Amino acid sequence: MADRVTIILHSGDMDKVYSALIIGNGALAMGMEASIYCTFWGLQRLQKGGLEKGPLSKMHMLGLGKWMIRQRMKKANVASLERLLADFKDLGGKIIACEMTMEIMGISKQDLREDLIDQYGAVGTYVQEARDSAITLFI
Amino acid sequence: MPEIRVDASQAGCDLTEVRVDVCGETCPVPLVETRKAIRQAAPGDVIVVVGTHPASRVEIPMAVKALGLQLLSVEGTDTNWTIRIQK
Numbered sequence: 001m002a003d004r005v006t007i008i009l010h011s012g013d014m015d016k017v018y019s020a021l022i023i024g025n026g027a028l029a030m031g032m033e034a035s036i037y038c039t040f041w042g043l044q045r046l047q048k049g050g051l052e053k054g055p056l057s058k059m060h061m062l063g064l065g066k067w068m069i070r071q072r073m074k075k076a077n078v079a080s081l082e083r084l085l086a087d088f089k090d091l092g093g094k095i096i097a098c099e100m101t102m103e104i105m106g107i108s109k110q111d112l113r114e115d116l117i118d119q120y121g122a123v124g125t126y127v128q129e130a131r132d133s134a135i136t137l138f139i
Numbered sequence: 140m141p142e143i144r145v146d147a148s149q150a151g152c153d154l155t156e157v158r159v160d161v162c163g164e165t166c167p168v169p170l171v172e173t174r175k176a177i178r179q180a181a182p183g184d185v186i187v188v189v190g191t192h193p194a195s196r197v198e199i200p201m202a203v204k205a206l207g208l209q210l211l212s213v214e215g216t217d218t219n220w221t222i223r224i225q226k
Contacts, residue, residue, distance in 0.1 A: 022167050029170035031206040079168050087171045091178075 004033035005135040008126065012041030013057035014066060014081075020139045021084040027135070028091040035133075036088075037126045039098035042139075043105070046097060046112050051081050085116065094118045096125060141172045143179075154183060161190040169195035170202060177206065177226060185211065186224040193217040199224075 005027040009020045020042075024034040038046055045051050059065040079087075089095070096119045097112060109120075119125065130136045142160040159176045161169040169190045176186050188199060196217055203210045203224050211223035 025167045025171050029167065029174040030202045076165055077163055078165055084167070087168075087175075091171065091174055 001134050002033065002132045003031070004035065004129075004133040005137065006126075006130040006133040007034070007036045007137045007139055008130075009036050009038045009042030009045070009139050010040050011057065011139055012044045012054045014052070014054040015057050015069070016139050017042070017045055017051075017054055017081060018084070020137075021081065021088055023137065024088050024093050025084060025091065028088065028093055032134070033092070033094075034088070035094040035096060035129050037096045037098065037121075037129065039101050039126075043098055043101045043107065043112075046095070046117065047107065048111060048113055051085065089116060096121055096129065098122070098126075141168070143176060154185065155181065157184055157186045159186060159188045161188065161192070161195070163191060165192050166194060170198060173199050173202065173222075173224075177208065177224065180226045182226055184226045186226065188222045188224070190220060190222075191218050196220045196222070 005023065007020050007024060009017065011017075020036055024036055027034045041054070045054060055063075056066045056069060095117050097117045099120050099122050102108070102120075141164065142158065144158040157176050157180050159172050161172050164172070169188070169192050173186070173188050176188070180186055190196075196213065199222050200210050200213060209225040211225050214221045
């Protein structure tokens with residue numbers, strides 16, 4: 001069993017993207033490998049300029065909830081999604097983009113931040129990555 | 140911005156002390172910056188992490204153990220701690 005955490009990021013909600021990146025970074029910091037497979041709404045976060053666009057998963061309140069959480073995060077000095085993503089890559093984390101989602105949603109490689117994406121694949125890629133991972137998560 | 144300072148003032152000795160300042164930073168930054176410093180350090184270096192995040196005072200030693208490195212000391216309070224790690 002590989003000492004790896006594989007996360008499917010299916011959701012594009014801001015709080016869920018935070019969870020995925022914090023867990024990914026935490027695992028890397030503890031000496032594990034980490035992969036995040038971005039599919040459906042998660043893949044939209046990889047679009048150019050799209051990282052921070054997700055709503056809050058609950059209590060979004062037309063943007064007011066998101067704004068309030070952001071204020072609290074700023075007060076607690078929580079790192080930005082951009083920074084967490086950069087750290088994730090810096091520590092050797094892998095980002096995989098779902099090709100099926102790209103096809104369904106009409107997203108081309110040029111629409112995405114190609115410099116961040118290590119691999120493009122379909123479900124087989126995810127399964128191979130996840131089958132012997134010590135921790136697998138669906139976010 | 141976490142600061143990494145290198146002190147090679149010990150003449151004739153290769154030992155370097157790498158300082159990581161994560162005061163005011165919250166999860167997961169203390170863990171991440173510690174990991175980065177450990178990667179950059181050479182074997183034998185001592186990494187000194189200074190921070191204020193309570194959970195990290197417990198979790199950084201966990202990471203050190205998981206990485207198979209030596210924890211030299213954990214000093215200070217929950218909200219003002221210094222952790223020394225030997226690579």
